[in-house]
Amino acid sequence: MPMNLPPVTDLIAQLAKQMRPHITPATVLVGIHTGGVWAAEVLHAALGLTTPLASIDVSYHRDDHHLGNGLKSGGRASHLPDNVEGAHLVLVDDVLYTGRTIRAALNEIFDYGRPAKVEYAVLIDRGGRELPVAATYCAHAVVVPASQSLDLQRSDAGQLSFSLSEK
Amino acid sequence: MHPLTRQLNPQFNTHGELIHLLSIEDLSRDILHAILDRAEPFTAVAEREVKKVPLLRGKSVFNLFFENSTRTRTTFEIAAKRLSADVINLNINTSSAAKGESLLDTVDNLAAMQADMFVVRHASSGAPYLIAQHLAAIGSKHIHVVNAGDGRHSHPTQGLLDMYTIRHYKRDFTQLTVAVVGDVLHSRVARSQLHALAILGVPEIRLVGPKTLLPSYAAQMIENAPLRICHDIGEGLRGADVVMTLRLQNERMNGALLPSTQEYFKSYGLTPEKLALAKPDAIVMHPGPMNRGVEIDSTVADGRQAVILPQVTFGIAVRMAVMSMLAGTSGGSAQ
Numbered sequence: 001m002p003m004n005l006p007p008v009t010d011l012i013a014q015l016a017k018q019m020r021p022h023i024t025p026a027t028v029l030v031g032i033h034t035g036g037v038w039a040a041e042v043l044h045a046a047l048g049l050t051t052p053l054a055s056i057d058v059s060y061h062r063d064d065h066h067l068g069n070g071l072k073s074g075g076r077a078s079h080l081p082d083n084v085e086g087a088h089l090v091l092v093d094d095v096l097y098t099g100r101t102i103r104a105a106l107n108e109i110f111d112y113g114r115p116a117k118v119e120y121a122v123l124i125d126r127g128g129r130e131l132p133v134a135a136t137y138c139a140h141a142v143v144v145p146a147s148q149s150l151d152l153q154r155s156d157a158g159q160l161s162f163s164l165s166e167k
Numbered sequence: 168m169h170p171l172t173r174q175l176n177p178q179f180n181t182h183g184e185l186i187h188l189l190s191i192e193d194l195s196r197d198i199l200h201a202i203l204d205r206a207e208p209f210t211a212v213a214e215r216e217v218k219k220v221p222l223l224r225g226k227s228v229f230n231l232f233f234e235n236s237t238r239t240r241t242t243f244e245i246a247a248k249r250l251s252a253d254v255i256n257l258n259i260n261t262s263s264a265a266k267g268e269s270l271l272d273t274v275d276n277l278a279a280m281q282a283d284m285f286v287v288r289h290a291s292s293g294a295p296y297l298i299a300q301h302l303a304a305i306g307s308k309h310i311h312v313v314n315a316g317d318g319r320h321s322h323p324t325q326g327l328l329d330m331y332t333i334r335h336y337k338r339d340f341t342q343l344t345v346a347v348v349g350d351v352l353h354s355r356v357a358r359s360q361l362h363a364l365a366i367l368g369v370p371e372i373r374l375v376g377p378k379t380l381l382p383s384y385a386a387q388m389i390e391n392a393p394l395r396i397c398h399d400i401g402e403g404l405r406g407a408d409v410v411m412t413l414r415l416q417n418e419r420m421n422g423a424l425l426p427s428t429q430e431y432f433k434s435y436g437l438t439p440e441k442l443a444l445a446k447p448d449a450i451v452m453h454p455g456p457m458n459r460g461v462e463i464d465s466t467v468a469d470g471r472q473a474v475i476l477p478q479v480t481f482g483i484a485v486r487m488a489v490m491s492m493l494a495g496t497s498g499g500s501a502q
Contacts, residue, residue, distance in 0.1 A: 057208070060220035077208035084216075111217040 008152070008160040011123045011139040012039060016046040018137045019090070019121060023047060027088045028081050030054040032105055035094030035152035038160055039123055043092060055079045056091070061104035084113030090136075094152035094162075096122040099133030124162070126150055177299040180308075184496040187299045187312040188489050190321040191362040192389075199366055203331050206488035210481065212249055222491045223252035226283040230256045231273070232315070233289040238455055239315050239325075242479065243286045246486035250494075252284075270294065271301050278302065284311045284490065292318030292355075311493040313486075319355050324489060325454055326359030328482040330367060332474055333409055335481065336450050340367040346403045346445070348375040348435060349413030349462055352385045356454045357413055365392035375403030376435060379424040400435055407445040411452045412437050415462045428461045438464040442472065450474045 006014075028051045031040030037055045044053045059075030081087055091105055102120060109115060119136035126144040144150050144164070153163050176193055180186045185198060212220055228247040232240050240256065247254045257277075270289075277285070287295045295314040302310050316322040330340075337343055345364055351357040351374045364372050374381055375397045386394045397403035404410060415431060425431050437451065451463075451473045459465045467473060 060222055075205065075208050077211040107221075111215050111219070113216050 005124070005142065005162050006140060008039075008123065008162065009042075012042050012046060014139040015043060015121050015123065015137055018139075019043075019047065022119075023049070023090070024088060026051065027090060028052075028054050030056050030080065030089050030091050030105075030109075032091060032093045032101060033057045033076060036092050038152060038154050039094050040092035042160070043121070052081070054081055054089075056105055056108055058101055058104035058108055061107040063100060063104070078108055078112075080109065080112050084109065084115055087113075087115045088117045088119075089115050090119045090121050092121050094123050095150050096120075096125045096133070096135055096138070097128050097150075099129050099131035102133045103131055123152070124150065177296060177303065180496060182496075186308075186493060186496050187295070187314075188323050188493065189295050189299060189312065189314045191323045191326050191359050191366070192321075194366065196366050196368065199327070199330065199363060202327055202485070202488050202492060203334055205492060206327075206331055206481070206484040209249075209484035209487040212487070213483075219249055219251050221251045223247065223250035223283075223494055226252045226494060227281060228252045228254050228284045228286060228490070229277055229282050230254065230315075231259065231277075231285050231287045231289075232257070233259045233270075233287075233294070234316070236288055236316065238479070239288065240286075242482045243313075243315060243324075243486055246483050246490060247284075247286075249483070250487055250491055252490075270297070274298050274301055275305065278305065278307045278310060282310055284313065284494065286313045286315050287317070288315040289317050292320035294318070311490075313489060313493065316355055319353055320358065322355045322359045324482070324486050325356050326363040327489065328478060328485040329360050329411065329452060329454070330363045331481045331485050332452060332478050333450075335477070336474060337408060340364070340369050343369050343408045344371045344373070344406055345369050345409040345411065346373045346375050346397075346407040347411045347413065348400070348403065348437065349415060350380045351376060351413065352381060352388060353416070354413050357411075358388070360411060361389045361392055361394070365389055369393070371395065373397050373403045373407070375400055377425065377431075400441055401444055404441055404444040407449055409450055409452065410437065410442065410445055412462050414454065414456065415458055428458075432461055432464075436460070436462055436464055437467050439466050439470070442467055442470075448472075452478055455479070 029040045029044050031037030033055060040053055056078045057076040121137040122135045123139050125135060125138045125141040128146060147167055148164055149167050150162060150164050152160060154160055178185060178187050178189050212218060230240055230243060244254050285298060287298060294317050295312050299312045314321055314323055347357055347360060361372060370393055372393055373395050374385055378398055381396050386396050449472060451467055453463060453475045457463055457468055459468060
């Protein structure tokens with residue numbers, strides 16, 4: 001575990017604690033592919049939500065296609081609730097960095113309708129923002145140099161952990 | 168791929184990325200699957216509140232149809248618009264080409280209008296290659312070319328949408344028996360289908376039709392493909408998983424290769440009785456436009472095994488996949 005990050009299970013428990021006073025029976029968690037979906041699955045269980053877990057792929061709204069590095073893997077379909085109109089959504093992601101993913105995620109959501117409220121929950125805020133974005137709920141903040149990438153990984157047994165590597 | 172092949176093949180840039188789609192024949196199995204994989208989520212775009220994704224926002228796509236086609240042009244136009252591109256349809260019959268402007272002069276003019284992509288249909292085989300090579304020569308490598316059918320040579324997006332359809336219903340190509348019925352030798356659609364089927368590992372491909380349309384050398388029309396010629400339709404359809412019918416072109420009648428359409432229907436038209444020889448879950452495909460009562464019976468065309476309309480719907484997603492993939496690559500050597 002790099003830089004003494006708390007275990008992912010602790011981070012998720014921390015998020016659940018922050019979110020619990022604010023969620024309603026109609027709140028829908030939306031995991032952002034891929035790490036955010038893994039985190040959202042655990043968070044969904046921890047919060048005991050009865051609304052189905054949603055997922056979102058932001059590939060189509062990324063801003064770097066012209067740089068030749070967009071849509072390499074092809075993208076996946078998003079699975080949002082049938083009625084996004086008027087919904088309370090909480091976007092869930094593993095790492096908040098430049099903020100560009102959230103910009104893309106909001107665009108993707110609004111292609112499906114106009115939610116009443118969108119919030120944002122993240123396990124780790126690593127700094128380095130390039131857009132005016134802030135998390136509504138954040139379990140841990142740490143500064144990671146731009147030369148390194150911080151990624152959530154899932155083992156075959158389903159264990160979540162963060163890995164830090166040089167780019 | 169051998170470096171020299173890559174250099175000579177205008178479909179790829181020096182990184183081996185696809186920058187034009189001109190033909191299926193020198194694409195790898197991985198690239199074909201990558202295109203089909205990418206098409207899958209695009210099928211869901213039409214179900215959104217906003218039926219658009221911004222992958223080609225601000226790009227200008229020119230449809231250059233030197234030969235008539237309603238369906239192909241329309242589906243390319245829808246695909247480009249769902250990717251948020253601006254689409255310009257050039258009706259060549261009433262444009263400068265009719266006044267005598269050469270193909271490459273037309274291309275130069277459109278390049279000067281800051282085009283980003285050409286979708287080209289032409290009656291001459293190789294016309295899209297000529298355009299792609301010319302664009303490289305004039306330093307307009309950033310303009311991508313998609314072949315929408317050239318002469319008797321190739322119709323790669325049709326071949327790809329057919330593969331998407333087969334994969335959707337049958338999943339695994341490597342266990343299939345596919346029958347292609349009709350004027351295979353002269354059909355650009357069939358040529359693209361056969362290349363794709365062979366690349367994807369289909370172990371048995373039967374070409375079904377009369378001797379006049381399918382001489383014995385037709386079995387060698389695609390290198391290294393497991394082609395088998397069947398002049399008897401019963402032999403061709405027996406146990407098939409996929410039946411791909413082709414449109415019988417009127418020119419074949421004029422060329423005296425066939426006695427009459429009625430005669431053709433009697434021997435090779437796909438009727439429920441003939442289809443019953445194929446596997447019970449066999450799917451029936453047709454690239455359109457159909458001649459009912461010539462190559463296919465109405466009962467079959469409208470029957471439960473026909474997947475002809477899904478082919479059209481999948482065609483939009485596949486064209487979106489191709490256009491978004493090309494637009495995501497750069498034509499130059501490095502950027």
